[in-house]
Amino acid sequence: MGDNKKIGIWSLVMMIFVPTFNFINIASNAVYLGPAAIPSWIIVSLLFFLPLCGIIAEMASANRDKDGGIYTWVNEAIGEQWAFVGTWSYFIGILFFLQMAFSRIPVAASWALFGRNIFNNSNAYLLPILSIFICVSMTYIATIGVNKFSKIADFGGKFTLAATFIFVLMSIVGFLIGKPSATVFTAETLIPKFDVSYFSTFSWLLFAVSGAEVAGTYIKETENPKITFPKAMVRGTVLIALSYILGSVAIQLIASPEVLENAGLKDAAFVVYHVLAENFGLSGKIIVQIYAAINLITSIAAYIIWMESPIRAMFSEVPEGTFPKFLTVKREDGTLVNALWTQCLILVVLIAIPLFGLNSIDNFFKLLTDLSALTVVIPYIVLSVAYISFRRTNKDVDFKFFKSNWMAYTVALIVFVLSCAGFFGAGLDYVVGSTGKEAMALIIKTYGGPIILITVGLLIKYFSKRVYENN
Structure with a gap:
């Protein structure tokens, strides 16, 4: 592959920005936390997201000749077994996330075309059908290759960044020229209430900034990766952190907690653009349609990356025999076409089952979704431990985000502690308040689920190895 086809720095920045920022x-x-969301985003950005991206930048730069992403980084630092555990958890978590995520695209398309969500009530049954079509279409785009779909990410990411910047700017300008804030800012509203509900929501904030690691699987496709990748990680991280923090401030200026709560989780992001436009005498419907069209393009790009990158991480660098050879066959550009279409088939089954009214099977897949809810945080726990080992054994790497070992070990410990806290905190809201058998069932599903699914992965690996060695 010639250099003219390599991914440039700003395209890579957008491939970091698009799957991470939303x-x-x-x-x-803002619906859940109100004004307390602002300091929460600051804490998450400074203590978790920025250190995590520094860790990723260092480990990816040191392994720039490989395209396995998180699998390669962990494998080089603490061995193949932990690399498998971390990457399998990552792959499974994203798989079940995608099953639910495809339904967001028709909603964004509805806002873009009609200026409202037409899937709220009687038309909601169409979402699974449309999701299947979207899943197949996006899989096909993913198989075309990273150099093609990175252009969608580049285009959508820049427009999303522009739309967010305009939203923040107009919100602040409106406030400065005398439009009163829709939210009352006081110490009482800004300081979080450190109760179980807040701790649970804060944990999901950690998951909201996950995604920067997906770019690591494309480092071999990057132009001059030794310099480009670390620079792209730094720029992407700063853009994402500022967008989350300033966007949170802007939303509070524009919409009151009551407006946000009435809009609901699915529609709040569109409603605030409508409110902002009307504050300046513009057509709320048209502005929302423009924003929704941008969101639609960006969502398509984000989900394609989420479909393709975890596949590379899971199947591209594993030892022979870990999975059936059919799944690990790579095209020259690193694309695992067979694995992508196998993933598509699994997703179509997961999406389609409820359409046939097969309640027992439907309940089984819902159980799998519940079991997988917290698997997405396990890779960050493993990665933070791997990074400590990486810094201890790699004294002279080309790129060091954290110059001193003391700083490197400190931030890795912070990421580890927050990841563990996120794992246990995210399920607290479900468990606290329940008693007896119900509480025990919730604990097993929420916290035991990842262990069960990791065990399944290890069994698949074990039997695949046995078959491989016997042939």
Whole structure:
């Protein structure tokens, strides 16, 4: 592959930005937390997201000749077994996330075409059908290759960044020229109430900033990766952190807690654009349609990356025999076409089952979704431990985000502690208040689920190895 086809720095920045930043995350956490979302985003950005991205930048730069992403980084630091555990958890968590995520695209398309969500009531049955079509279409785009779909991410990411910047700017300008804030800012409203409900919501904020690691699987496709990748990680991280923090401030200026709560989690991000437009005498419907069209393009790009990157991480660098050879066959550009279409088939089954009214099977898949809810945080726990080992054994790496070992170990410990806290905190809201058998069932599903699914992955690996060695 010639250099003219390599991914440039700003395209890579957008491939970090697009799957990580989502304006809907700002709106939904504004619904849950109100003004307390602002300091929460600051804490998450400074203590978790920025250190995590520094860790990723260092480990990816040191392994720039490999395209396995998180699998390669962990494998090089603490061995193949932990690499499998971390990457399998990552892959499974994203798989079940995608099953639910495809339904967001028709909603964004509805806002873009009609200026409202037409899937709220009687038309909701169409979402699974449309999701299947979207899943197949996006899988096909993912198989075309990273150099093609990175252009969608580049285009959508820049427009999303522009839309967010305009939203923040107009919100602040409106406030400065005398439009009163829709939210009352006081010490009481800004300081979080450190109760179980807040701790649970704060944990999901940690998951909202996950995604920067997906770019690591494309480092071999990057132009001059030794310099480009670390620079792109730094720029992407700063853009994402500022977008989340300033976007949270802007939403509070524009919409009161009551407006956000009435809009609901699905529609709050669109409603605030409508409110902002009408504050300046513009057509709320048209502005929302423009924003929704941008959100639609960005969502398509984000979900394609989420479909393709975890596949690379899971199947591209594993030892022979870990999975059936059919799943690990790579095209010259690193694309695992067979694995992508196998994933598509699994997703179609997961989406389609409820359409046939097969309640027992439907309940089984819902159980799998519940079991997988917290698997997405396990890779960050494993990665933070791997990074400590990486810094201890790699004294002279080309790129060091954290110059001193003391700083490197400190931030890794912070990421580890917050990841563990996120794992246990995210399920507290479900468990606290329940008693007896109900509480025990919730604990097993919420916290035991990842262990069960990791065990399943290890069994698949074990039997695949046995078959491989016997042939």
